[in-house]
Amino acid sequence: xxxxxxxxxxxxxEWKVCCGSSDFAKLMVDSAPFESLEAAIxxxxxxxxxLVNVTAWLEAFSAHPQIGDTPSSSINSDFARRSKAExxxxxxxxxSSALKELADWxxxxxxxxxxxxxxxxxxKTHAEMLAALKERYENRPIVELxxxxxxxxxxxxxxxxxxxxxxxxxxxxxxS
Amino acid sequence: xxxxxxxxxxxxxEWKVCCGSSDFAKLMVDSAPFESLEAAIxxxxxxxxxLVNVTAWLEAFSAHPQIGDTPSSSINSDFARRSKAExxxxxxxxxSSALKELADWxxxxxxxxxxxxxxxxxxKTHAEMLAALKERYENRPIVELxxxxxxxxxxxxxxxxxxxxxxxxxxxxxxS
Numbered sequence: 001x002x003x004x005x006x007x008x009x010x011x012x013x014e015w016k017v018c019c020g021s022s023d024f025a026k027l028m029v030d031s032a033p034f035e036s037l038e039a040a041i042x043x044x045x046x047x048x049x050x051l052v053n054v055t056a057w058l059e060a061f062s063a064h065p066q067i068g069d070t071p072s073s074s075i076n077s078d079f080a081r082r083s084k085a086e087x088x089x090x091x092x093x094x095x096s097s098a099l100k101e102l103a104d105w106x107x108x109x110x111x112x113x114x115x116x117x118x119x120x121x122x123x124k125t126h127a128e129m130l131a132a133l134k135e136r137y138e139n140r141p142i143v144e145l146x147x148x149x150x151x152x153x154x155x156x157x158x159x160x161x162x163x164x165x166x167x168x169x170x171x172x173x174x175x176s
Numbered sequence: 177x178x179x180x181x182x183x184x185x186x187x188x189x190e191w192k193v194c195c196g197s198s199d200f201a202k203l204m205v206d207s208a209p210f211e212s213l214e215a216a217i218x219x220x221x222x223x224x225x226x227l228v229n230v231t232a233w234l235e236a237f238s239a240h241p242q243i244g245d246t247p248s249s250s251i252n253s254d255f256a257r258r259s260k261a262e263x264x265x266x267x268x269x270x271x272s273s274a275l276k277e278l279a280d281w282x283x284x285x286x287x288x289x290x291x292x293x294x295x296x297x298x299x300k301t302h303a304e305m306l307a308a309l310k311e312r313y314e315n316r317p318i319v320e321l322x323x324x325x326x327x328x329x330x331x332x333x334x335x336x337x338x339x340x341x342x343x344x345x346x347x348x349x350x351x352s
Binding site for chain 1: 225226227228229230231232234288289290291316317318321322325
């Protein structure tokens with residue numbers, strides 16, 4: 001049917017690749033369809049910051065590999081692929097001793113805050129991420145929790161943009 | 177030995193009656209002895225707000241009975257006794273229909289925030305606590321988490337005062 005707008009269908013599993021919280025994924029499915037990526041991001045921010053609770057935040061954080069680790073593909077291979085792609089700048093320029101230092105600080109961070117260090121890695125080197133980790137390590141736990149959630153939202157938005165562009169391509173290929 | 181100051185010994189279990197977080201209790205034991213109740217409260221606040229993390233906060237919250245429930249004495253009977261004593265004003269003046277409304281709101285609160293409603297109950301009626309619950313229900317989850325932690329600290333301080341005065345009596349009886 002020419003001129004009819006094809007609706008983009010996004011399942012719970014696809015939302016969980018954007019953000020590893022089950023509550024977030026369910027609420028995004030409930031809120032669909034979206035007019036545009038921007039509308040979806042607007043809703044996603046409201047869900048993430050105002051509706052889901054701390055348990056959902058911790059679930060989302062725990063879905064990530066530690067910065068500097070090669071993601072295990074055993075649990076959620078799409079999620080792991082996204083993590084690896086986002087750290088490609090970093091892996092291109094890091095020595096093994098720097099990775100060791102990053103691993104040590106990851107352990108300290110997790111011991112203090114109870115969750116792994118979350119940072120939007122796109123375009124950052126491991127040295128930049130380590131500097132951010134050391135600075136954020138000084139924060140009070142409740143302050144750091146909110147910063148981690150804000151970084152998670154940046155990651156979610158990048159992944160949503162990728163998801164929407166992949167979907168648009170599939171839809172347009174199906175149309176042609 | 178006349179004139180020697182007897183030291184008040186407080187074990188991990190006794191700290192857990194004040195605040196149900198294991199990390200908090202361990203760090204209080206590590207920080208002992210304290211010159212006075214005021215010094216202990218100063219340290220306790222630093223540990224609670226700056227050192228232990230969100231997992232410790234959630235552990236402490238989950239040690240409480242829901243407001244309006246009679247505490248179960250099965251897990252930690254000293255803790256349960258303190259909870260019951262703190263709600264004595266409330267239980268003296270509440271109808272069963274009011275308790276039902278409070279129970280319903282407790283369920284809504286926990287569903288939204290992922291932990292039970294924490295409020296320093298001393299001297300408050302159930303109606304006052306229900307009004308506070310309804311008001312706090314509107315908060316963003318991260319905001320409410322910090323308010324709950326602040327209420328937990330008020331409870332902890334009252335219980336520490338009780339613990340110190342009980343201990344002082346025991347020490348002075350042993351001296352006489």
